Amino acid sequence: MATTVTINPVTRIEGHARITLHLGDDHKVHEAYFHVNEFRGFEKFCEGRLYTEMPTITPRICGICPTSHSLASAKACDAIQRLIPTPTGVLLRRLAQAGQMLASHALSFFHLSSPDLLLGFDADPASRNILGLAAKAPEIAVKGVLLRKLGQEVSERLTGKKIHVLGMVPGGMAFPLSEEDRAALLAQLPAALETCQMALGILKGYIDSHRDMVASFAMFESPYLGTVGPEGALDFYDGWLRWVDADGGVLAEVPPQRYREFIAERSMDFTYLKYPYFKPLGFEKGFYQVGPLGRVNAATRMSTPLAQAEFREFRSLNGGRPVHGAFFHHYARLIEMLYCVEELKRLLDDPGITSTDVQARGHRNALEGIGHTEAPRGTLFHHYHVDDTGVLTRVNLLIATGQNNPAMNRAVLEVAKQYVDGERITEGALNRVEHAIRCYDPCLSCSTHALGSMPIDMSLYSASGEELDRARRS
Amino acid sequence: MAALEIFVNDRKVACESGATVLQACRAAGVNLPTLCHFKGLSEVGACRLCLVELEGSPRLAAACTLHVAPNQRIRTDTERLRRYRRMTVELLFSERNHVCSVCSANGDCELQELGYAVGMDHVRFPFLNPICNLDASKSEFAIDHNRCVLCTRCVRVCAEVEGAHNWDVQGRGFLSRIVSDLNQPWAESTTCTTCGKCIDVCPVGALWPKHKAQGQFEKRPEFVSELIAKRGRGRP
Ligand code: SF4
Ligand code: FES
Numbered sequence: 001m002a003t004t005v006t007i008n009p010v011t012r013i014e015g016h017a018r019i020t021l022h023l024g025d026d027h028k029v030h031e032a033y034f035h036v037n038e039f040r041g042f043e044k045f046c047e048g049r050l051y052t053e054m055p056t057i058t059p060r061i062c063g064i065c066p067t068s069h070s071l072a073s074a075k076a077c078d079a080i081q082r083l084i085p086t087p088t089g090v091l092l093r094r095l096a097q098a099g100q101m102l103a104s105h106a107l108s109f110f111h112l113s114s115p116d117l118l119l120g121f122d123a124d125p126a127s128r129n130i131l132g133l134a135a136k137a138p139e140i141a142v143k144g145v146l147l148r149k150l151g152q153e154v155s156e157r158l159t160g161k162k163i164h165v166l167g168m169v170p171g172g173m174a175f176p177l178s179e180e181d182r183a184a185l186l187a188q189l190p191a192a193l194e195t196c197q198m199a200l201g202i203l204k205g206y207i208d209s210h211r212d213m214v215a216s217f218a219m220f221e222s223p224y225l226g227t228v229g230p231e232g233a234l235d236f237y238d239g240w241l242r243w244v245d246a247d248g249g250v251l252a253e254v255p256p257q258r259y260r261e262f263i264a265e266r267s268m269d270f271t272y273l274k275y276p277y278f279k280p281l282g283f284e285k286g287f288y289q290v291g292p293l294g295r296v297n298a299a300t301r302m303s304t305p306l307a308q309a310e311f312r313e314f315r316s317l318n319g320g321r322p323v324h325g326a327f328f329h330h331y332a333r334l335i336e337m338l339y340c341v342e343e344l345k346r347l348l349d350d351p352g353i354t355s356t357d358v359q360a361r362g363h364r365n366a367l368e369g370i371g372h373t374e375a376p377r378g379t380l381f382h383h384y385h386v387d388d389t390g391v392l393t394r395v396n397l398l399i400a401t402g403q404n405n406p407a408m409n410r411a412v413l414e415v416a417k418q419y420v421d422g423e424r425i426t427e428g429a430l431n432r433v434e435h436a437i438r439c440y441d442p443c444l445s446c447s448t449h450a451l452g453s454m455p456i457d458m459s460l461y462s463a464s465g466e467e468l469d470r471a472r473r474s
Numbered sequence: 475m476a477a478l479e480i481f482v483n484d485r486k487v488a489c490e491s492g493a494t495v496l497q498a499c500r501a502a503g504v505n506l507p508t509l510c511h512f513k514g515l516s517e518v519g520a521c522r523l524c525l526v527e528l529e530g531s532p533r534l535a536a537a538c539t540l541h542v543a544p545n546q547r548i549r550t551d552t553e554r555l556r557r558y559r560r561m562t563v564e565l566l567f568s569e570r571n572h573v574c575s576v577c578s579a580n581g582d583c584e585l586q587e588l589g590y591a592v593g594m595d596h597v598r599f600p601f602l603n604p605i606c607n608l609d610a611s612k613s614e615f616a617i618d619h620n621r622c623v624l625c626t627r628c629v630r631v632c633a634e635v636e637g638a639h640n641w642d643v644q645g646r647g648f649l650s651r652i653v654s655d656l657n658q659p660w661a662e663s664t665t666c667t668t669c670g671k672c673i674d675v676c677p678v679g680a681l682w683p684k685h686k687a688q689g690q691f692e693k694r695p696e697f698v699s700e701l702i703a704k705r706g707r708g709r710p
Contacts (some may be wrong), residue, residue, distance in 0.1 A: 056576050
């Protein structure tokens with residue numbers, strides 16, 4: 001007799017999601033589905049608008065990674081104008097991106113994930129959040145909050161807005177950075193660097209003391225995708241797409257404009273998120289992971305010294321090959337967080353960053369443009385078609401969480417198999433399933449539930465539809 | 475011109491005969507919300523935001539088209555006027571598709587400012603959500619009818635100051651649309667001189683330089699008003 005266990009909704013991820021676990025006759029989990037029930041139709045709304053408005057429209061897709069959307073959009077506009085942004089424009093775009101990545105990663109680690117790690121998966125859910133963390137380890141919580149604030153301050157100083165960025169424009173940036181703002185940001189970097197190292201220390205300590213759990217937590221192998229710059233260095237802003245297999249062998253390394261030759265998508269009936277896959281390997285074998293783990297596994301090196309040292313230590317966990325397991329998304333995320341701070345320093349030290357030559361100007365010169373960049377959650381593509389007046393006729397957005405969707409389902413299945421036994425779900429098992437999803441830091445809509453205040457409703461049905469058990473928390 | 479006196483909110487105000495009540499109020503430091511009025515252009519009394527109460531008349535009057543008369547008694551700030559003004563602004567918002575967050579004029583928009591000024595916290599009327607066109611055919615500028623409030627400032631500045639009369643109004647009521655020449659794509663206009671005055675006078679983000687992003691361009695309405703003053707009142 002097969003039974004369905006529903007966990008609904010998942011707290012502390014962005015947006016609403018529902019998980020159903022399907023038990024087989026042996027009362028073990030056989031299948032797991034992570035449902036995304038939102039359909040926003042953003043691509044359709046954009047049709048009929050002017051392409052130059054897209055860097056302002058698309059950040060409204062999400063409150064966590066607006067910069068990435070604006071950036072991918074501005075790059076698609078560059079392509080439509082066949083325009084090379086000014087060097088300062090590129091520096092400022094990179095600065096905005098590193099700032100957003102820092103804010104997003106700090107949110108993911110300190111607000112959303114560290115309560116599970118520091119307070120324990122089985123701690124009372126009412127206090128297993130940033131406030132509970134603040135009560136137990138105030139210095140960690142405060143530093144985490146400040147780190148995220150610094151990331152947001154970068155975009156505020158660059159554009160005058162903390163979240164929904166203004167200022168990304170075709171050809172570069174709309175506004176220059178003042179000397180005063182540069183100095184104010186630079187002054188905060190030493191403390192930020194320390195916080196990143198502290199976070200890495202916390203995570204490594206956790207891994208040391210929970211070796212078995214970490215080694216088995218949502219453990220599965222897959223190919224990875226990330227953007228790489230010169231000599232395979234991890235790059236957020238620009239470069240080539242590199243897919244590696246589970247052993248680190250390069251499957252493809254191509255300019256992002258060719259993404260369609262390598263990524264195909266398939267609709268599934270249980271979710272509005274499409275299932276993308278690496279075309280050459282086919283649907284069954286081709287699901288790959290993006291985001292921190294995707295990038296750090298696909299790259300050959302990090303371009304900044306401290307992050308490079310961490311990178312080598314990380315990769316040595318699996319003999320230099322890609323490191324597998326959903327839990328290691330956290331680890332990779334923290335290495336990237338450190339890289340962000342080093343990268344901020346490099347950019348702010350560049351004498352060109354305060355130049356006022358921020359934007360190259362052009363007109364529509366192509367009927368199509370592809371913009372690509374690395375969002376906190378992975379590789380992001382904006383693909384626009386316009387008519388000869390610049391009005392959009394077709395818009396395709398390939399988002400990071402979509403690409404991680406197959407992997408998230410797999411992670412949920414692995415964890416559920418391990419922790420869910422019989423017809424009941426313990427609080428601890430429920431939390432671990434949620435945490436498996438949280439490893440991917442998915443953003444499913446614009447809403448933020450950073451305090452985990454959403455209720456969880458979990459039902460257990462028999463094959464005949466009878467409710468066997470129900471667990472709820474609010 | 476002869477001087478005369480009127481009473482604005484019981485205060486005696488000296489003005490010249492031939493002036494409008496709006497001019498008299500502004501000269502006396504009494505603020506009135508306006509939208510279709512533009513200093514130097516002819517008045518059309520279209521938006522009904524400058525409505526005032528006129529003693530002895532049961533009807534409200536638009537201050538921009540009402541001329542002063544000796545001992546006229548005007549009220550500019552009554553409960554009834556505040557109610558109507560707020561309603562008018564809400565109706566303007568409900569009539570087209572105003573999405574401030576992504577609009578080129580966000581933060582530099584007279585409609586937005588009016589919303590704040592009248593204390594509009596939501597719109598009580600159903601949104602009409604009309605299907606409106608975006609004409610981006612011209613290489614420099616675009617007109618987005620989603621954002622147009624039909625103030626006709628563009629029509630007047632083009633006809634009265636530039637002398638081109640590219641713009642005009644087609645249709646009636648809420649089906650009215652601003653058209654270029656005889657409703658051709660803007661780029662095909664044989665009258666438009668690409669002077670950009672309409673861009674500077676448009677109170678909202680309906681007309682804007684195509685390649686400027688939100689926050690990247692500033693309208694210069696004073697520039698047009700100064701130009702009109704230097705030239706003497708616009709052409710017939
Ligand atoms: S386009 Fe602008 S100036 Fe012209 S009528 Fe509409 S709102 Fe007024
Ligand atoms: S300003 Fe008087 S009616 Fe518009």
